[in-house]
Amino acid sequence: MANDREQGNGALGGLGRYAGPGTLILSSLADSEKHGYALTMDIAEFAGVRLAPGTLYEALARLERQGLIEPVASTDRRRPYRLTAQGAEALRTQLAEQRRVADIGLRRLELGARLS
Amino acid sequence: MANDREQGNGALGGLGRYAGPGTLILSSLADSEKHGYALTMDIAEFAGVRLAPGTLYEALARLERQGLIEPVASTDRRRPYRLTAQGAEALRTQLAEQRRVADIGLRRLELGARLS
DNA sequence: TGACGATATACCGGGAGCCGATATAGTGCT
DNA sequence: AGCACTATATCGGCTCCCGGTATATCGTCA
Secondary structure (H helix, E strand, O other): OOOHHHHOOOOOOOOOOOOOHHHHHHHHHOOOOEEHHHHHHHHHHHHOOOOOHHHHHHHHHHHHHOOOEEEOOOOOOOOEEEEOHHHHHHHHHHHHHHHHHHHHHHHHHHHHHHHO | OOOHHHHOOOOOOOOOOOOOHHHHHHHHHOOOOEEHHHHHHHHHHHHOOOOOHHHHHHHHHHHHHOOOEEEOOOOOOOOEEEEOHHHHHHHHHHHHHHHHHHHHHHHHHHHHHHHO
16 A cells, blocks of 8 residues: 555645655654654644654654754653754744745635636 | 755755645646646746756656646647646645644744743 | 553665656757 | 757656554553
């Protein structure tokens, strides 16, 4: 069942995810540090997307490599992360662009609907 | 130089693209039908993203297979496409979600900034 | 205390998606 | 004729995303 992306990730009509796992993770970390499992649940709640474990931990490694997040010391088995300043800045830019482009698309949709 | 996605697609800080090619194409088609090359230029203008030819034509084939766009008859070598009703609906849902999630992220960013 | 579900991280194989390079050819201008 | 722009198509390669699986701990309830 790996061909799911063809006909849609849940409710959406077959487009990819509106935002990659990276953006979702950064958004989730934006208000407070969280460990991997908590991220999965938080993202499922606010974005309606359940990240597969492979996706999550690979994305975490990538984001750390890019300097957008950093690990926080911990005593137990949890491995919490927090945003770096660079990560916050990247997220802000990303989300602003995402909003801007989405607005353009929505405006065009109204326009197109009126024409047909 | 295929490792570019690691450190960023142009100005963005290493996150993926805020919206997949599919969403960008549908947004571009939302107000009027366009052929492939026109899509490339329009998307570059309103989204600041230059889709590689491979990306573009594969995405077009995918979207057509999914019934979100359909070809329009043409006399010359251009192959224009337009949104289907299903495509318009999928785009509307997608963009609304995109905005909603982006807003949550931005709100959290403000919150997090105030705390630190 | 033993079982069981929830919590938590990690790795793997497969496949989809995005990319630049390249090929091919028609068009328009000078 | 020559050259840049328009236009579509395909290929190889690499990244990314995914579900499945393994492993281990924790809480709790019988």
